Each structure stands twice: as structure tokens, then as C-alpha cells.
Amino acid sequence: MRNTILASLALLLFVSFKPVDPSEEGKGLQYAGRWKSLFDGKTKKGWHVFRNRSDGSAWKVEEGALTLDPNHKVDGKTAGRGDLITDASFENYHFVVEWKVAPKANSGIVFNVQDDAKYEHTWHTGPEMQVLDNDGHSDGKIKTHRAGNLYDLIAGPDDPVKPVGEWNKAEIILNHGKLELKMNDVTVVTTTMWDDNWKQMVAKSKFKSKPDFAVFQSGHIGLQDHGDRIWFRNIKVRKLK
Numbered sequence: 001m002r003n004t005i006l007a008s009l010a011l012l013l014f015v016s017f018k019p020v021d022p023s024e025e026g027k028g029l030q031y032a033g034r035w036k037s038l039f040d041g042k043t044k045k046g047w048h049v050f051r052n053r054s055d056g057s058a059w060k061v062e063e064g065a066l067t068l069d070p071n072h073k074v075d076g077k078t079a080g081r082g083d084l085i086t087d088a089s090f091e092n093y094h095f096v097v098e099w100k101v102a103p104k105a106n107s108g109i110v111f112n113v114q115d116d117a118k119y120e121h122t123w124h125t126g127p128e129m130q131v132l133d134n135d136g137h138s139d140g141k142i143k144t145h146r147a148g149n150l151y152d153l154i155a156g157p158d159d160p161v162k163p164v165g166e167w168n169k170a171e172i173i174l175n176h177g178k179l180e181l182k183m184n185d186v187t188v189v190t191t192t193m194w195d196d197n198w199k200q201m202v203a204k205s206k207f208k209s210k211p212d213f214a215v216f217q218s219g220h221i222g223l224q225d226h227g228d229r230i231w232f233r234n235i236k237v238r239k240l241k
Helices: 002-016 196-203
Strands: 047-049 059-062 065-068 084-086 093-101 106-113 128-132 168-175 178-183 186-192 220-223 230-239
Touching: 093 106, 093 128, 106 168, 128 168, 186 196, 220 230
Parallel strands: none
Antiparallel strands: 047 084, 059 065, 065 230, 084 220, 093 168, 093 230, 106 128, 106 220, 168 178, 178 186
């Protein structure tokens, strides 16, 4: 009997921790509660430049991280640039990424992006969690523009970002309108999207002239090309119920 019980437990554990079948990659997040890697550390599989405006060759994989080379050139001309976004679209999710920036660099993590030709930029539809050298970039002087904050909308009470050159962990948790942003395990923003308070806040921001800004409940996740060297690694997501 004891051996039978142990065998059953072993089978249960195997089923519980069975990895996602590679053939299921790119089909979305039907695995509630299970983490899905969005970056294999070797290739850009699962990512493309917003609206396919370039081949994305300025985004390179170096030492297990995605990095933007803003000086990348082809035939003497700057090439392969643009915001890099996920092929898949997500709704009600917990997204995690590690990032670091070069001195004076600016970037961001834009979420619920609509990859549609009617929109000129990712931020015309997607809110942004700021990625920044707070001390070296001029945006660091604006409270709602500092690293980890909900860009131009909400400033966090803490400033847990690490110095330039060190890795930070960012988290975006969006579940049925409840939004939480975390930086290095510190919650910096909590809010509710799409309610009246949210609409009033957007109406007072730089996004007030963009009618489709932050109105979508699902979309792609983007890594912003702001013309500076930045790095991203250990990118993963899980679906929330």
C-alpha cells in the first residue's frame, strides 16, 4: 500500500510540474498560474518590431539578454530600430522582467499595446512602466517619470531602483482592471484601470489627445526603443484567473 501511495504522489508531482509543450508556444496563456518564458536567452523568437517597421536587427542577444544597439547600421545608415513587442497578446496576467540601463538611458515597458497600422507608436494605446537612469536622465526630475512609475500618471511613494549598470526586477500585475507595479519586490503603484478616476487621470496627462490610450483590456507587451542602450532578461508571464 505504501509503495502504491508513493507512486501516486510521484505521478501527481510529474503532472503538476510538466513543462509547457513547445508546440503550444505562441498560442497564448491558456495555462493559468503557470509561468511561461517569453525569451529563451538565445534568440528573438516570439518578438517582432511594432508594426514590423524594421527587421529588428538593432535588438541583439548578448550574454543571455536582449539589448538595443542604437548605433546599429546597415550600409552606413541606422537600421533595425523600433519598439520590440511580443508576438502574443495577453489579458489578466503577471509579467516579470529584469532590466538595466546605460548611463543617461531612457526606455520603458509598454503593455496592452495594439499592433495596428492606425497607431503610430506603442504608447498611443499602451500605458508604460518607466525604465530610466533616474540620476542621469532629465526625466528623473519629474516624479511621475522616474523608474518604476506608471509614466506620466502615477508616482510611487518609494524609489527602489538600483544604480546604473545593476539589474532591476520589474513586475506588472493586471487582473480584471486591478493594476500593480512592483520594482525590486517593492510595490510602487496600485490603481484601477478603466474606472472614472482612471479616465479623469488620463484626461489630465500628456495622453489626453490619444483617444485609444489605455482603453484596451488586452494586448502585446513592448520593450521601448528610446534611442538608448538598455538590456532585458529573464522575461516571463503567467495568466491570472
